[in-house]
Amino acid sequence: xxxxxxxxxxxxxxxxxxxxxxxxxxxxxxxxxxxxxxxxxxxxxxxxxxxxxxxxxxxxxxxxxxxxxxxxxxxxxxxxxxxxxxxxxxxxxxxxxxxxxxxxxxxxxxxxxxxxxxxxxxxxxxxxxxxxxxxxxxxxxxxxxxxxxxxxxxxxxxxxxxxxxxxxxxxxxxxxxxxxxxxxxxxxxxxxxxxxxxxxxxxxxxxxxxxxxxxxxxxxxxxxxxxxxxxxxxxxxxxxxxxxxxxxxxxxxxxxxxxxxxxxxxxxxxxxxxxxxxxxxxxxxxxxxxxxxxxxxxxxxxxxxxxxxxxxxxxxxxxxxxxxxxxxxxxxxxxxxxxxxxxxxxxxxxxxxxxxxxxxxxxxxxxxxxxxxxxxxxxxxxxxxxxxxxxxxxxxxxxxxxxxxxxxxxxxxxxxxxxxxxxxxxxxxxxxxxxxxxxxxxxxxxxxxxxxxxxxxxxxxxxxxxxxxxxxxxxxxxxxxxxxxxxxxxxxxxxxxxxxxxxxxxxxxxxxxxxxxxxxxxxxxxxxxxxxxxxxxxxxxxxxxxxxxxxxxxxxxxxxxxxxxxxxxxxxxxxxxxxxxxxxxxxxxxxxxxxxxxxxxxxxxxxxxxxxxxxxxxxxxxxxxxxxxxxxxxxxxxxxxxxxxxxxxxxxxxxxxxxxxxxxxxxxxxxxxxxxxxxxxxxxxxxxxxxxxxxxxxxxxxxxxxxxxxxxxxxxxxxxxxxxxxxxxxxxxxxxxxxxxxxxxxxxxxxxxx
DNA sequence: GTATTATCTAAGTCT
DNA sequence: TAGATAATAC
Numbered sequence: 001x002x003x004x005x006x007x008x009x010x011x012x013x014x015x016x017x018x019x020x021x022x023x024x025x026x027x028x029x030x031x032x033x034x035x036x037x038x039x040x041x042x043x044x045x046x047x048x049x050x051x052x053x054x055x056x057x058x059x060x061x062x063x064x065x066x067x068x069x070x071x072x073x074x075x076x077x078x079x080x081x082x083x084x085x086x087x088x089x090x091x092x093x094x095x096x097x098x099x100x101x102x103x104x105x106x107x108x109x110x111x112x113x114x115x116x117x118x119x120x121x122x123x124x125x126x127x128x129x130x131x132x133x134x135x136x137x138x139x140x141x142x143x144x145x146x147x148x149x150x151x152x153x154x155x156x157x158x159x160x161x162x163x164x165x166x167x168x169x170x171x172x173x174x175x176x177x178x179x180x181x182x183x184x185x186x187x188x189x190x191x192x193x194x195x196x197x198x199x200x201x202x203x204x205x206x207x208x209x210x211x212x213x214x215x216x217x218x219x220x221x222x223x224x225x226x227x228x229x230x231x232x233x234x235x236x237x238x239x240x241x242x243x244x245x246x247x248x249x250x251x252x253x254x255x256x257x258x259x260x261x262x263x264x265x266x267x268x269x270x271x272x273x274x275x276x277x278x279x280x281x282x283x284x285x286x287x288x289x290x291x292x293x294x295x296x297x298x299x300x301x302x303x304x305x306x307x308x309x310x311x312x313x314x315x316x317x318x319x320x321x322x323x324x325x326x327x328x329x330x331x332x333x334x335x336x337x338x339x340x341x342x343x344x345x346x347x348x349x350x351x352x353x354x355x356x357x358x359x360x361x362x363x364x365x366x367x368x369x370x371x372x373x374x375x376x377x378x379x380x381x382x383x384x385x386x387x388x389x390x391x392x393x394x395x396x397x398x399x400x401x402x403x404x405x406x407x408x409x410x411x412x413x414x415x416x417x418x419x420x421x422x423x424x425x426x427x428x429x430x431x432x433x434x435x436x437x438x439x440x441x442x443x444x445x446x447x448x449x450x451x452x453x454x455x456x457x458x459x460x461x462x463x464x465x466x467x468x469x470x471x472x473x474x475x476x477x478x479x480x481x482x483x484x485x486x487x488x489x490x491x492x493x494x495x496x497x498x499x500x501x502x503x504x505x506x507x508x509x510x511x512x513x514x515x516x517x518x519x520x521x522x523x524x525x526x527x528x529x530x531x532x533x534x535x536x537x538x539x540x541x542x543x544x545x546x547x548x549x550x551x552x553x554x555x556x557x558x559x560x561x562x563x564x565x566x567x568x569x570x571x572x573x574x575x576x577x578x579x580x581x582x583x584x585x586x587x588x589x590x591x592x593x594x595x596x597x598x599x600x601x602x603x604x605x606x607x608x609x610x611x612x613x614x615x616x617x618x619x620x621x622x623x624x625x626x627x628x629x630x631x632x633x634x635x636x637x638x639x640x641x642x643x644x645x646x647x648x649x650x651x652x653x654x655x656x657x658x659x660x661x662x663x664x665x666x667x668x669x670x671x672x673x674x675x676x677x678x679x680x681x682x683x684x685x686x687x688x689x690x691x692x693x694x695x696x697x698x699x700x701x702x703x704x705x706x707x708x709x710x711x712x713x714x715x716x717x718x719x720x721x722x723x724x725x726x727x728x729x730x731x732x733x734x735x736x737x738x739x740x741x742x743x744x745x746x747x748x749x750x751x752x753x754x
Numbered sequence: 755g756t757a758t759t760a761t762c763t764a765a766g767t768c769t
Numbered sequence: 770t771a772g773a774t775a776a777t778a779c
Binding site for chain 2: 361545601
């Protein structure tokens with residue numbers, strides 16, 4: 001591909017060829033932004049820049065991967081593998097592993113995901129004896145994250161009367177203390193949370209001039225995608241790295257900024273001209289993605305935002321169909337109409353399943369859609385929500401892996417010390433945590449040297465703990481000799497997790513077992529693909545915490561209807577797009593409507609949703625939606641009013657479908673009552689056992705094998721065997737209703753039946 | 755210490 | 770509605 005530059009339009013070409021100096025590209029949706037970045041990097045390599053000297057920051061791992069492949073085909077070599085390209089978190093965790101010692105970490109540090117962070121905060125709140133209704137884990141975690149992103153350390157916090165006062169008013173006076181403890185505990189565990197990855201990168205560059213210089217020299221060219229969604233820390237990191245060469249190219253679109261909740265700051269775009277006064281700027285305004293009806297519709301929406309950089313997005317594409325706006329009775333009907341429309345288009349116009357995307361504001365909305373698609377046998381894949389790596393069974397297994405790489409990892413230890421159950425419960429764990437806090441060492445250090453820390457733990461427990469440490473240590477010694485798969489397989493089998501999941505034959509149990517196998521398959525692929533020195537479990541684990549569903553795509557996912565939040569759809573495009581749930585308080589979200597800023601961000605989010613569509617767009621809202629356990633009335637979103645009606649059409653589908661849905665089946669299905677029944681039975685039982693409690697317990701000496709007995713809950717049964725002495729006397733009894741049970745006679749209230 | 759059951763409570767977007 | 774926690778039974 002020698003004439004690669006010929007594939008670009010005039011403004012794209014200018015942006016690609018302007019290689020030196022600061023450059024800002026403002027790119028409307030579908031204007032070939034990714035194309036510019038890709039070709040620009042390819043052009044740099046082709047013109048003799050070493051790929052090792054290029055840093056490219058993308059918004060997702062997937063985007064990085066695709067871009068890398070694309071570059072490889074353009075430059076016709078595997079040179080692209082040497083690029084430092086990935087997300088902020090991915091690229092800088094790599095840098096931090098290399099330079100870890102400088103900031104008193106080791107290169108095997110763990111990355112805590114949000115679940116880990118919350119779990120840690122929860123234990124801190126508990127240890128401090130605080131009221132968990134006042135100190136809500138989610139809120140605390142959010143606040144800590146926010147402070148970190150604004151460079152506010154626990155000390156800064158204590159020194160700031162305004163910040164402290166906010167929490168005093170909310171009666172959370174211990175917040176500063178929690179924040180401080182949280183940081184200490186992360187550090188003690190050799191762990192960084194998502195915010196630390198960025199924060200520590202900044203500290204590394206700020207406090208070690210030699211390291212800063214090293215990377216400034218290394219990264220002669222820096223490119224940043226989705227610049228409008230970078231936060232303050234990210235902005236400062238880039239600014240530092242680019243300060244020497246000033247060969248920095250940022251690409252973004254202020255109209256697509258949708259991550260301010262994560263600290264993203266549109267101001268970064270505006271600051272660009274202040275930081276680099278001799279910057280050049282290009283605007284990409286021609287849209288190649290969508291029909292003119294869609295482009296115009298999007299434009300008619302976004303003009304309602306006051307704050308924006310002036311630009312005119314236009315297209316040469318054909319007019320296309322009008323966008324259909326569909327009113328539905330409720331969320332179920334909305335799902336049904338989406339499914340039916342997909343089904344019809346698939347059969348009438350031969351549209352592939354993968355060409356459809358259903359986008360929504362909140363993950364919870366996927367349920368109704370899922371149900372309707374399943375009823376029609378339409379293959380679909382949900383992205384986001386609970387990601388594969390966030391599933392309990394997967395996290396448990398990963399916790400074993402984490403422990404053998406970094407045994408200080410407290411959250412990993414807490415997950416597995418008693419999974420599968422080995423008699424090390426909450427009480428023991430609490431003692432361990434207290435000891436580790438008192439001596440300022442990790443829990444692993446405590447359980448590895450129990451005698452040193454003089455714990456009040458009985459002998460049996462000491463033995464169990466020692467078995468646990470031996471088990472983990474046996475994995476640790478092997479981690480460098482075995483490839484990831486061999487070690488992982490061994491851990492799965494010898495830890496007892498395999499056995500535990502294999503024996504669970506419930507529907508959920510089987511699915512958990514399958515997920516475990518899927519995880520192992522992934523590790524197997526990794527072991528086989530990577531070169532020998534890089535195929536260890538440690539290497540596999542390095543960025544698992546940073547992976548999302550999109551990075552875990554399987555082959556059979558290829559041709560499926562895609563369901564995702566609008567946030568997750570950023571940067572993607574699909575021929576047929578459904579945006580559902582356009583209702584007040586849902587989209588725009590209730591929480592975002594307090595100020596103009598929030599509302600404008602919601603509007604940009606809708607703008608992003610609309611502009612994902614290439615050929616056709618369907619918008620829908622429901623008059624009633626199942627929320628908070630009951631149906632709530634909904635009003636159509638104000639955003640629908642703002643759209644220019646020239647480009648839309650009210651749906652007739654909705655009206656015809658509504659009639660079809662007047663079928664008794666649906667109504668009956670909704671008025672099911674098993675819930676009440678199941679609530680009723682246990683109450684009844686409780687009453688029975690309560691009356692029985694007044695009966696004096698049977699004297700155990702009268703019980704013998706062969707006797708017929710009656711149990712308050714299990715009914716009539718026959719004693720098969722009696723074992724143990726006095727207080728530990730147990731009986732195996734065969735009950736007519738529930739089968740064989742072993743009961744401790746001390747507790748079981750048995751009556752002898754004649 | 756563990757497993758089961760009852761009760762409570764919260765419900766946003768992501769690395 | 771579902772996930773988390775408290776209460777209960779053994």
